[in-house]
Amino acid sequence: MLDQIKGLHHVTSMAKDARQNNAFFTGTLGLRRVKKTVNFDAPDVYHLYYGDETGTPGSVMTYFPFPNIGKGRPGVGEVGTTVYSVPEGSLGYWQTRLAEQGVTGLKSEETFGEKRLRFDGPDSEVFALVEGKDDARIPWSKGGVPGDEAIRGFHSATLRLKDGGATAELLKFMGYEDVDTSGNIKRLAIKNGNGADVIYIETLPGTPFADLGAGSVHHIAFAVENRAKQLEVRKALMDTGYQVTPVIDRDYFWSIYFRTPGGVLFEVATNEPGFDRDEDSAHLGEALKLPKQHAHLRPYLEKNLQSIGN
Numbered sequence: 001m002l003d004q005i006k007g008l009h010h011v012t013s014m015a016k017d018a019r020q021n022n023a024f025f026t027g028t029l030g031l032r033r034v035k036k037t038v039n040f041d042a043p044d045v046y047h048l049y050y051g052d053e054t055g056t057p058g059s060v061m062t063y064f065p066f067p068n069i070g071k072g073r074p075g076v077g078e079v080g081t082t083v084y085s086v087p088e089g090s091l092g093y094w095q096t097r098l099a100e101q102g103v104t105g106l107k108s109e110e111t112f113g114e115k116r117l118r119f120d121g122p123d124s125e126v127f128a129l130v131e132g133k134d135d136a137r138i139p140w141s142k143g144g145v146p147g148d149e150a151i152r153g154f155h156s157a158t159l160r161l162k163d164g165g166a167t168a169e170l171l172k173f174m175g176y177e178d179v180d181t182s183g184n185i186k187r188l189a190i191k192n193g194n195g196a197d198v199i200y201i202e203t204l205p206g207t208p209f210a211d212l213g214a215g216s217v218h219h220i221a222f223a224v225e226n227r228a229k230q231l232e233v234r235k236a237l238m239d240t241g242y243q244v245t246p247v248i249d250r251d252y253f254w255s256i257y258f259r260t261p262g263g264v265l266f267e268v269a270t271n272e273p274g275f276d277r278d279e280d281s282a283h284l285g286e287a288l289k290l291p292k293q294h295a296h297l298r299p300y301l302e303k304n305l306q307s308i309g310n
């Protein structure tokens, strides 16, 4: 069993409209946009990152907004719900805030003894806020949500799978422990993690596979401290028979990717070097940053990328 993985690093999804996406995550949810760059593999679209003040791994939701993309159809083989942690006693505040801002799909639920508030994102993707216990992570406090209520980072993500068995085994190999089961949902958690410690596996044998589109999670990334730990994880996965990509430089972290048995794309990303690598931490996310391989596209991109506001 591996011990290098420390919980979630980021979750990356697809959106239709960059401006609407930015307004939702910075305005409605009060997160900080910590990076405005482009998709390194398709540089004519943005890659927008939203998180806490510095974009701490475990807090970072990222989006590729494709203006011409169709709507995703939910199903198995994908991440279903992405869950944020908020302080105990704050769900009432969020219920009011989200309702006032016209957010749809609001529903109070209780899962594994934790109170949560489900809601839809701008492309009908499913999110929830859960009242995390003793979550000491420091929130971004300048996003319009008071510090007593602000989002601390991710709590968990739910994988929706036709057959969860092999993916549960994989997660255990990656260092997760099987902690509980309720109906068709299994709860796994990592010890000594970064706070974004829980993965749920929801098994839905009769459900068709998802069609990816706007509102779909593209991949989910797990955090390791540094490149040495990442190479240890890569070797262990390959020794187990997984096909893993070479290490790819994403400017703000290094990444490896592999497809899991249930169909979800996993990434393992480093905590280093971080989002302040190429801009002052006081101004994170404000300017359009381009990786050096796409720097020559700047005049074209500045003219053609949609303006998204602050």
Ligand code: ZN
Pocket (backbone or CB within 6 Å): 010, 012, 219, 221, 255, 267
């Ligand atoms: Zn990623």
